[in-house]
Amino acid sequence: MLLALAIVLLSTGASTMIYEVVLIREFTVILGSSFYSSAVVLSSVMLGLSIGAYVFGRLSLNPVKTLFAIELAIALISIIIIPLSRKIANFDWNLEVFLSFLIPLIPATLMGGEIPLAVKILSKDKNVGEATGICYSLDTLGGIIGSLASGFFLIPTFGSLKTVLFAGVLNMFGALSINALDYKLRIPAKALKRSLIFALAVSVICIAYVTSNVVDFSTQNELYEGFYILNVTQTKYQTIVIAYHDYLGKCLFLDGSLQISDVGDEPYSEALTLPALVTLLSHRKPVDVLIIGGGDLGVAEVLTRFPKEDVRSIKLVEIDPKVVELSKKYLKSMNRECWKDDRLKIIYEDCRKFLKDTRDKFDLVIVDLPDPKDDLSATMYSLEFYNTVYNVLSDDGIMVTQATSADYALGNESFAVIVKTLQASKFPIVRPYRYYVPSFGMWGFVLASKRYDPLNLTKEDIRRVTKEINLHTYDEDVHFAMFALPPWLKKRIESAEVNTIDKPVLLYSESR
Numbered sequence: 179m180l181l182a183l184a185i186v187l188l189s190t191g192a193s194t195m196i197y198e199v200v201l202i203r204e205f206t207v208i209l210g211s212s213f214y215s216s217a218v219v220l221s222s223v224m225l226g227l228s229i230g231a232y233v234f235g236r237l238s239l240n241p242v243k244t245l246f247a248i249e250l251a252i253a254l255i256s257i258i259i260i261p262l263s264r265k266i267a268n269f270d271w272n273l274e275v276f277l278s279f280l281i282p283l284i285p286a287t288l289m290g291g292e293i294p295l296a297v298k299i300l301s302k303d304k305n306v307g308e309a310t311g312i313c314y315s316l317d318t319l320g321g322i323i324g325s326l327a328s329g330f331f332l333i334p335t336f337g338s339l340k341t342v343l344f345a346g347v348l349n350m351f352g353a354l355s356i357n358a359l360d361y362k363l364r365i366p367a368k369a370l371k372r373s374l375i376f377a378l379a380v381s382v383i384c385i386a387y388v389t390s391n392v393v394d395f396s397t398q399n400e401l402y403e404g405f406y407i408l409n410v411t412q413t414k415y416q417t418i419v420i421a422y423h424d425y426l427g428k429c430l431f432l433d434g435s436l437q438i439s440d441v442g443d444e445p446y447s448e449a450l451t452l453p454a455l456v457t458l459l460s461h462r463k464p465v466d467v468l469i470i471g472g473g474d475l476g477v478a479e480v481l482t483r484f485p486k487e488d489v490r491s492i493k494l495v496e497i498d499p500k501v502v503e504l505s506k507k508y509l510k511s512m513n514r515e516c517w518k519d520d521r522l523k524i525i526y527e528d529c530r531k532f533l534k535d536t537r538d539k540f541d542l543v544i545v546d547l548p549d550p551k552d553d554l555s556a557t558m559y560s561l562e563f564y565n566t567v568y569n570v571l572s573d574d575g576i577m578v579t580q581a582t583s584a585d586y587a588l589g590n591e592s593f594a595v596i597v598k599t600l601q602a603s604k605f606p607i608v609r610p611y612r613y614y615v616p617s618f619g620m621w622g623f624v625l626a627s628k629r630y631d632p633l634n635l636t637k638e639d640i641r642r643v644t645k646e647i648n649l650h651t652y653d654e655d656v657h658f659a660m661f662a663l664p665p666w667l668k669k670r671i672e673s674a675e676v677n678t679i680d681k682p683v684l685l686y687s688e689s690r
Contacts, residue, residue, distance in 0.1 A: 180303075183296050184316050185355040186245065191320025192327070193252065193345035194289050197259070197282065198223055199328040200338045200345075204263045205278045207417075207434035209271070212552035218275060222282040230290020241298040242356060248288045248295070249353035255285045256346025260339045268403065293317055324348075334414030405429065408508060415498045420508045426617055428509060430474050432501070432548055438474045442617030443512040445651045446580075447476035449613035451544060452644075452652045453660060454578040454625050455481070455489075457632040458542055460639040461574070464490035465541035468570070470529045472546035473501030475513035482519040483647050492522045493540075495532045502526075529558070530566075539572045545579035550592060556682040559596050563679075564603040564626070574629040577605070584612040584622030590667060593622035594674035595684050600626050602676045607631050610671065611660040613651075623660075633661060 198219055205215035234244065259281065266277040293313050300309035324345070332341040405421035408428070412418075419431040427440025438446065458465050464487055469477055473496040481492050496502055502524060505513060516522065525532065529547075545567070550556040557563060559579075567577050579600075582592040597610040605626035615621040625632055637654035644653070663671075675683045 180300070180312075182355040183300055183313070186249070186352040187292070187296055187313055187316035188320035188323070189348040189352045189355075190249070190252075190289060190292050191317040191322075192324030193256075193320075193348040194223070194286075195321040195324035196328040196332065196341060196345040196348075197256075197285060199325055200260070200333065200342050201263065201278075201282050203333065204260065204338055206552065208263075208267050208274055209278060212554075214275065215278065218278045219282055222279045223286040226283045226286025226288075227290035230287040230292075231294055232290075233287075234291030235294035241295040245292065245295040245299070246353050246356045248291055249349045249356065252285050252288050253346040253349035253353065255288075256342045256349070259285065260342050330414070334412065337412040337417075402431065409504060411500055411504060413498055413500045418498075418500055418504055420504055428511065429617075430501075430505065430509060435548060435551070436617055437548065438476055438509070438512065439617040440511055442615045443474075443476045445613060446615045446617070446621065447480050447512075448649060448652045449611075449615070449621070449660065450546060450578060450580055450623055451477050451480045452649070453611065453623075453632050453657060454542055454544070454576045454627075455484070456640055456643045456657070457625075457627070457630050457635060458574075458576055459484075459488055459643045460635055461630055463488050466491045466538075466572075467493070467542045467544065468538075468540040469494040470533075470543065470545045470547060470567075471496060472544065473498065474505045474509055475502065475516055476509075477544055477546050478522055479513045479516040482516045482522065483649075485646075486521065488643075489521065492519075493538075494522065494524045495527055495529045496524065497526065497528050499526045530563070533566045533570055536570060538570070539575070540570055541572050541575050543567050543571060543575070543577045545577065547580070549582050550677075550682075550684045553682055556677060556684045557679050559592075559599065559677055559684060560682070561599050561602055561676055561678045564600055564605070568604045568626075568628070571628060576625060576627045576630065578623060578625045581610070581622035581624045583619060584610075584667060585618075585620040586664075586666065588619045590622070590670055591674075592684050594667070594670040595677050596622070597624055597671045598674035599677045600624050609633065609661055610663060612663070612667075613656075613660055633658070 202212065202215045202219045205219060206212045209215050209218070234248075237244075263278075263281055266274050266281075269277070296313045297306065297309045300313060304312070328341055332344060336344070402419065402421050405423050407419060407421045409420040410417065416433045417431075419434075421429050421431065423429055423439070426442065429439040430437045455465070455467075467481055467489060469481075469492065472478060472494055475494075478492060478494055481489050502517075506515075506517060517524070545558075547558055548555060550559045564577070571577060579596070581596040583589040584593040593610070593612075597608070600608045603626065605628065607627040607630075609625045609627075609632055610622065611625065612620050612622045635657070640654040640657055675681075677684045
């Protein structure tokens with residue numbers, strides 16, 4: 179009896195945590211922040227577990243039969259829970275939060291009934307205290323295994339949909355163990371009937387697994403309405419989607435957020451790169467450049483337009499090799515195969531570790547990271563991070579970062595915080611600016627310099643540096659126009675807070 183219940187509790191504990199990890203990840207994409215998704219899913223699951231424990235603990239039901247039914251029900255829910263979760267995207271945000279809370283509640287309530295029922299079964303052989311301790315310890319151990327396996331192996335390897343189906347298979351094992359327990363309890367007729375039900379449920383799970391790729395592609399299409407999906411790739415870091423849009427052209431999405439598009443690449447990459455690079459080159463050359471992020475290679479392409487006499491070396495630090503691989507395959511219209519330039523060296527590493535360990539000094543650091551929409555990404559827009567970048571710059575070096583939306587209507591909170599944070603850093607010169615990017619609206623950037631001020635250039639300086647370079651959205655007039663901020667935005671910056679690792683105050687601006 180104990181072995182059968184151990185299998186049930188280990189498998190159900192693991193499946194519970196797999197559900198939690200996967201749903202937190204899915205709802206992060208929908209709600210825009212891991213703060214929100216974690217709070218919603220954890221509170222929903224805890225409420226469901228408490229309701230289930232109370233209800234099933236009080237009901238006078240056959241514990242073996244009820245536990246078998248619960249395991250099968252949870253297994254079957256695994257088929258629909260991810261497609262259902264993705265259906266709520268693009269609703270009103272408050273409704274999305276409510277539905278994100280509601281969806282985990284039903285399976286969590288069923289899961290909450292597992293321990294009281296298992297305790298009732300085990301109490302036939304052991305006292306209640308011992309039975310309760312055994313059941314809780316086994317369920318907790320299964321949860322530990324499930325959470326580690328889902329985060330470090332299952333989701334990166336198989337994706338969300340198949341990972342949840344795997345959790346359903348674990349519940350099927352639990353149901354099978356209960357059935358075996360019934361044979362030991364000498365109720366073969368009832369167990370045989372449940373065997374037929376079990377076989378039917380197994381068939382449904384198998385069909386769901388076989389068709390999971392089609393379902394996954396279909397639900398992804400619903401998340402990216404108006405786009406034709408060319409590729410969906412799940413890595414241990416993120417979901418990468420390459421899609422085509424009639425107006426935007428080819429687009430790169432990371433975890434549901436648009437990073438770059440055919441029509442947005444030129445204005446975005448030139449705006450991020452050129453004000454800082456031209457400022458440096460007007461004073462000295464050649465320069466050594468570090469790109470943090472930028473796996474779509476758009477910024478690298480702009481840098482490789484300049485001759486070796488101007489840009490001597492380019493290092494690009496990207497954590498996810500698949501981003502670069504897919505960009506090389508699908509986004510050639512943007513990066514123009516710039517990776518073939520022998521000055522470009524791509525390093526696959528966490529940028530925080532690279533900045534900490536490198537002994538190199540760079541004249542220009544370009545930070546081209548995804549928007550700060552969770553606690554981890556917010557650390558790379560923190561005071562501590564910017565001071566670390568300051569330390570790897572040469573004595574007259576410049577840093578520039580993309581700084582999210584600086585648009586009156588579409589959002590500007592994060593931009594103001596990033597500017598305020600850099601103003602509090604070691605950099606003596608901080609110049610925020612913005613430029614219109616078709617994919618995003620009015621987009622923000624911040625240049626931080628140890629010595630040279632981009633506003634002290636002359637138009638002749640800019641013409642001299644760029645006259646032989648093929649540029650499309652930048653010239654001497656655009657340069658100065660970028661730095662002209664409206665009064666309302668200046669006031670927003672003045673009232674913003676500084677973002678630190680200890681206090682990540684960045685607000686997610688949902689436009690990129």
